[in-house]
Amino acid sequence: MSAPTTAGAPDRVVIVGASAAGLAAAETLRREGHTGTITLIGDESAAPYDRPPLSKEILSGAWSPDQLPLRTETDLNALGLDARYGSEANGLDAAARTVLLSDGSVVPYDGLIVATGVRPRQLPGIPAHTLRTLDDALALRNRLGPGRTLAVVGAGFLGAEAAAVAASMGTRVILLEPAPVLLAHAVGEDIGRIFSQAHLDHGVDLRTATTVSEVVTGGVRLDDGSLVEADTVLVAIGSRPNTEWLTGSGLPVGDGLNCDMYCSAAGGVYGAGDVARWHNSLFGTSMRIEHRTNAAEQGMAAARNLLGAQRPFAPVPYFWSDQYDMKIRACGYLRGHDEVHITEGSVEERKFTAVYRTGDHLTGVLSVGMPPKSIRPWQRAIAARTPWTLTREAAA
Known part of the structure; x- marks a missing residue:
């Protein structure tokens, strides 16, 4: 370990979110010499695991679930965490510096890192599949294969990856996207057309400029009233930051937890990962990034700054995607x-x-x-x- 925790640094640190960001924060605290209590709270019963493979290796069956954990049990035990898996944070009293959990318990803190991530947006109508957790991926995988039809609503990177995997498994795939060109808002129209053509070349029924109004039994209904029939529906229309539990806390919340260039939202409170919107001074703009690499890097930065480093978090965000042979x-x-x-x-x-x-x-x-x-x-x-x-x- 490096030098001991500096004077005035928090003794009790609570990390809400047993995610890639939350785990990176916990490891960084220990690596930087923090010897106090670290409470790691996660709403899933599992220890932190990797999410990008859910729409790729897990969905295709190339990986088994036991390949997902980010660390071994031995590695986690070495961190000396007060792990509260399967517990959801329901509220925050910033004045009293306490986090209220779903089981009614109250966890005090001197320093807090919010890493609660995001959840999938849904559509009106009957519940459809989403793809955020291991259970989501396994449930969807069971619905794929020859003779099946999958309607994917939303052709962002997540929807496009799932469509590619499903098509490679022999599933008939209908990919529905409201924009005229896939991912044009992010990568530009010319490159977006390349991605579109890749799906068409692999037999995907791609329908752009198409808006879904609701999920119904047997498929989805479009805004023109027509029905697109499918055995299974995956909704991949973006996400919402998990900030409802912060209501009434006084913390600045908008599209995520609003943080400054140091990932600080308030005195002793920092944000990290998908839930955090912060000012990236390198680009001179506020951003919220939902990518695995950023989550880990921001978790480390938030932990260091909580301990007193106070260095701006100004990364060059990085992400990757696998679609067919691309x-x-x-x-x-x-x-x-x-x-x-x-x-x-x-x-x-x-x-x-x-x-x-x-x-x-x-x-x-x-x-x-x-x-x-x-x-x-x-x-x-x-x-x-x-x-x-x-x-x-x-x-x-």
């Missing part, structure tokens, strides 16, 4: 971009690197079918706030 990797902040430029490879062959401009600077990069190391120089260039003129010159 390995998609991206970093930076692609949303709201002004220009996209292909620097190498072929869009038609689905092997290329694209860079993104927002204002006068390079702000993002996306690669498809390229070696992982190919985006690393671009990641460094984004971190250095490289002007777009230099980016174009380097790519020429």
